[in-house]
Amino acid sequence: MSDSPRRPGADGPIRPSILDVAKRAGVSTGTVSNVLNRPAIVSQEKRERVLEAIEALGFSRNKLASALAHGRSKTIGLVTIDLSNSLFVDIARGAQRRALEHGLYLQLAFADDDPTLLDAHMSALNDERVAGLLVAPMADHGEGIERSRRLGCPVVELNYDGEVPSCRVLVDNEAVGYLAARHLIDLGRTHLAFVIARVDYQPVVLRRAGVLRAVAESDGAVTLTELFAEGLKPREGARIGQDLVALPAGQRPDAVLAVTDVLAMAIVNQLASSGIRIPDDIAVMGCDHNSAAWGGAVPLTSVEMRGEEIGAAGVGLLVAELTEPADTHSHTTIILEPRLRIRESTAGRSPANADQGQS
Structure with a gap:
């Protein structure tokens, strides 16, 4: 690091x-x-x-001079691991807005949760001589970053703190898990179930650490059960929801925290369709502020990841790296703090808590 x-x-x-x-x-x-x-x-x-x-x-006439001098285009690439999560859509939106402000164009590629495809996209964008790359992986991709740099293409990492020195923009993912669990504990919930999957993904590992820290602060007043899903797709959330419904009422948790909103919403649907009241019987929340979870019958409490700000800040770092002399450039890490978004799935239906997540 x-x-x-x-x-x-x-x-x-x-x-x-x-x-x-x-x-x-x-x-x-x-x-x-x-x-x-x-x-x-x-x-x-x-x-x-x-x-x-x-x-x-105060316009600088040598903006992007280093990239253009090496025959690279005024296009930058953004490679994300997935687009089904609106976090990555928000990152792309913020990156495009900031790129245009610098006279740059954004080319987007997503890997459909496949690290091999992510690597292939990085190689393809280098072949197209993009000026630089933004990469939003979920696991370490240091080899691809170093290969890009050898080809004269700087890389900024988004939402991942890799081992290869780089400029990067991070959300404090441990704080994401801590905020989520702390919210449920502050509501008086004492038996939390944490639904987790893909423990090889760094953001997942960090969110789990935050959840464990919040529970540890309760000095034994709060218990935690971890429920492991086989993936992050809705069908896994539905399966977990069915398992919770099958439990005797007295053995169910009084709060469920899922590591993603997609899992949480599938759980909400299973519980609600079985007559379990949310949040009266079980409060449910997610962790990544997916726009798909803002509406529906039970709007989901979540933690905002500030995706547009991640994308915009990433482009700012990339432009700085393109314009500064290589021998004076110092890699910078920007850390954004997450924000709790309280909605009906934990706080019930009331005007004060009817935040639909539009801001």
């Missing part, structure tokens, strides 16, 4: 792009480019307007 400097929150002020200069000067981006590269073909009046806008905005 890197000894890189760490700073909280997203990256600093947005650097002005060529689009900003063009808007301020009232000209096209092509005119701005000509002023920077072939000023003789631009009229004096337009040239002065563009130079004045550059000065006022």
Whole structure:
């Protein structure tokens, strides 16, 4: 793990792009480019307007110079392990917004939960000479990162703290698990079931550590049962839900925390269809703020992962790495704190707790 400097929150002020200069000067981006590269073909009046806008905005004319000098494009790649979880969709949305602000374009690829395919996407994007890569894996992918760098392509990791030194944007996943379990304990729940799968995934391991820490703080007043699913798909949540329904009422937990919202919602559906009241009999919540769980008959309490901010901050780090000299660049880790989103599945139906997660 890197000894890189760490700073909280997203990256600093947005650097002005060529689009900003063009808007301020009232000209096209092509005119701005000509002023920077072939000023003789631009009229004096337009040239002065563009130079004045550059000065006022503090625009850096060598933005992406290192990438372009190596024949790379103005496209950056984003490779995620999955798109069925809206966290990764939010990451892509935030990354695209910030990329456009820097005059870059985003090319998206997802691996459908297959690490081999993730590696293939990284290789394909390198073949296409993208300027840089954002990678959102769930397990270590250091070899792919090092291979990309050897080809002159910088890589920023998202939501994964890998062993290869890199710039990265993380959510504190241990805090995700802790916030979730602490919420249920603060509601007075004393027998928690934690539904967990893919313990080879770093975010899962960290969320489990947070859950265990919250339970340990209860000094024995709260018990925890771990229920292991075979995967993160809805069918596994449905199976866990059926197992809970089959238990005698007195042996059921009074709260269920699933490591993902997809698992939690499948459990909610099984419990509710069997006449178990949520949250009166069993409170249920998830951990990753999947938009699919915001609505439905029982809106799900979850922990917001701040996906758009992850994507935007990642692009900021990538642009910095592209524009800074390699011998002076220092890898930076940005850590974002998660936020609890309380909804009906733990707090019941009331105006005060009817947060549908739209903000």
